[in-house]
Amino acid sequence: MQTMRWRWLAALVLALGVLAVGACGDDEDSGSGDAGTTSTAAPTFAAGTTMKKLQDAGEITIGVKYDAAPFGVKNPTSGEVEGFDVDLGKAIADELGVKAKFIEALSDNRIPFLKDGTTDLILSTMTITAERDEEIDFSEPYYVAKGRILVKKSDNDIKDVADLAGKKVCTALGSTYEETLKKQAPKAKLSLVDGYSECLELIQNGGVDAESTDDVILTGHIIQDDSLKLVGDELTQEPYGAGIKQGDKAFKDFVDGVIAKYKSDGRWATAYEKWVGQYTGEDQKPPTMTLQEALDLSK
Amino acid sequence: MSALFDVLTENIDEFGGGLWVTARLVGGAFVIAVIVGTFVAALRIGPSVWLRRLGGFYVETFRNVPLLVLLTLSYAGLRRAGLPIDPWTAAIASLGLYTAAYVAEVLRSGVFAVSKGQIEASLSLGFSYPQTLRRIVLPQAFRTVIAPLGSITIAMIKNSAIVGASIIALGDVLKNARIVQSDTFKTEESFIWAAAGYLLLTGAATLVFRLLERRFAITR
Numbered sequence: 001m002q003t004m005r006w007r008w009l010a011a012l013v014l015a016l017g018v019l020a021v022g023a024c025g026d027d028e029d030s031g032s033g034d035a036g037t038t039s040t041a042a043p044t045f046a047a048g049t050t051m052k053k054l055q056d057a058g059e060i061t062i063g064v065k066y067d068a069a070p071f072g073v074k075n076p077t078s079g080e081v082e083g084f085d086v087d088l089g090k091a092i093a094d095e096l097g098v099k100a101k102f103i104e105a106l107s108d109n110r111i112p113f114l115k116d117g118t119t120d121l122i123l124s125t126m127t128i129t130a131e132r133d134e135e136i137d138f139s140e141p142y143y144v145a146k147g148r149i150l151v152k153k154s155d156n157d158i159k160d161v162a163d164l165a166g167k168k169v170c171t172a173l174g175s176t177y178e179e180t181l182k183k184q185a186p187k188a189k190l191s192l193v194d195g196y197s198e199c200l201e202l203i204q205n206g207g208v209d210a211e212s213t214d215d216v217i218l219t220g221h222i223i224q225d226d227s228l229k230l231v232g233d234e235l236t237q238e239p240y241g242a243g244i245k246q247g248d249k250a251f252k253d254f255v256d257g258v259i260a261k262y263k264s265d266g267r268w269a270t271a272y273e274k275w276v277g278q279y280t281g282e283d284q285k286p287p288t289m290t291l292q293e294a295l296d297l298s299k
Numbered sequence: 300m301s302a303l304f305d306v307l308t309e310n311i312d313e314f315g316g317g318l319w320v321t322a323r324l325v326g327g328a329f330v331i332a333v334i335v336g337t338f339v340a341a342l343r344i345g346p347s348v349w350l351r352r353l354g355g356f357y358v359e360t361f362r363n364v365p366l367l368v369l370l371t372l373s374y375a376g377l378r379r380a381g382l383p384i385d386p387w388t389a390a391i392a393s394l395g396l397y398t399a400a401y402v403a404e405v406l407r408s409g410v411f412a413v414s415k416g417q418i419e420a421s422l423s424l425g426f427s428y429p430q431t432l433r434r435i436v437l438p439q440a441f442r443t444v445i446a447p448l449g450s451i452t453i454a455m456i457k458n459s460a461i462v463g464a465s466i467i468a469l470g471d472v473l474k475n476a477r478i479v480q481s482d483t484f485k486t487e488e489s490f491i492w493a494a495a496g497y498l499l500l501t502g503a504a505t506l507v508f509r510l511l512e513r514r515f516a517i518t519r
Contacts (some may be wrong), residue, residue: 108477115486135484173478174480178481192468192470193466194464206383207386
């Protein structure tokens with residue numbers, strides 16, 4: 001009788017384990033529920049294309065940043081992720097007539113996510129580089145950011161990239177700044193973290209002296225904490241592209257088409273003003289840089 | 300296959316540096332874990348009820364807080380509180396104090412594993428209490444805990460990977476493997492070498508503890 005009881009207990013534990021695994025399957029859904037509803041007649045696509053597969057599945061999984069305001073940030077009040085990248089993702093989903101599902105993609109794991117099919121598309125402030133182009137395909141540039149340096153307002157030592165020598169500088173692991181800083185500030189001590197929210201924490205608590213990344217992300221930090229300031233000239237130009245699985249030409253053409261329309265019909269300007277312009281006070285036109293120019297820039 | 304080895308040889312500085320950082324980290328944490336763990340275990344088996352409670356409080360605190368939380372609190376938290384702790388101190392202290400809670404529990408169970416009858420027999424044969432502790436209880440307790448201490452050490456080496464992933468961001472084995480991965484896009488290769496790095500350290504620990512066990516084994 002004693003052993004029977006043990007077997008029941010073991011079976012119960014296993015069953016609970018299986019249930020738990022099953023439940024994990026679909027609680028990643030953090031995206032917007034309303035994205036698919038606005039589109040009317042979605043175009044039809046040939047069988048076998050990524051567009052057709054996504055339409056059959058009824059949703060597109062898009063990797064975005066959760067901590068890179070104002071491009072991709074999880075709103076603590078609503079729990080929804082929002083930003084410039086998210087709006088563009090919704091536009092692409094609308095064009096397909098499917099629901100957009102957003103998951104978090106870090107600088108470090110977004111390319112593997114695309115390769116292993118975890119995401120169908122990446123819109124995560126990703127700079128187009130020739131090196132990355134070997135691994136994945138890029139859309140035409142949809143935004144051009146500029147590399148800058150952020151320090152505390154009270155810091156009078158760091159005025160330019162040359163002053164970073166011997167200083168602790170934070171950026172995201174796997175970002176282009178890892179390389180940019182190694183080149184332009186070889187004597188800086190790099191703190192490579194998972195996301196820019198950690199850089200903000202480190203610069204606030206004094207764990208690092210400076211942070212370097214795209215101006216838009218740094219501006220997001222200044223909005224959160226006005227004891228910080230931008231210094232120095234532009235380090236780099238960072239054209240953002242949507243990441244697409246290597247070799248999927250048809251899907252790339254489709255995404256390029258959506259982006260071109262997005263730029264020309266005024267939606268780009270609206271999104272820019274909503275997410276960037278109102279904070280920086282700068283006017284900007286949709287980028288005219290081509291993918292080839294972006295790739296040449298990184299060489 | 301050669302692609303696998305190319306990733307290692309072309310990034311040997313990153314992998315070697317990561318191994319050295321992790322080795323120093325777990326070395327320092329091990330010393331803290333053993334010293335603090337022994338001290339806390341002594342409190343836990345001591346004669347005073349308040350000291351026993353203090354020991355119990357330590358164990359429950361450090362055993363029930365996730366290591367990542369401990370790392371973040373000890374670094375970002377203390378810095379914000381105005382104590383400019385450096386990354387190494389925060390990392391070694393967190394990992395060491397966390398592991399010490401487990402060490403204390405194992406040492407305590409080792410002492411309790413010696414049967415009460417032996418202690419009574421020893422006392423009735425005329426040994427004093429300290430003599431009984433030194434000659435009868437502790438030698439047996441020590442032998443009993445070698446194997447579980449080995450497990451704790453191995454767990455600590457693997458737990459050290461959380462340091463690199465935390466806000467402390469030391470360039471340990473895992474962190475540097477991720478840097479290689481992001482530079483080369485060779486995901487499997489980078490992580491296979493990270494696994495090999497940890498295996499090297501845990502393998503060394505396993506070997507040391509196996510030797511200790513053999514050296515102090517008693518046939519029962």
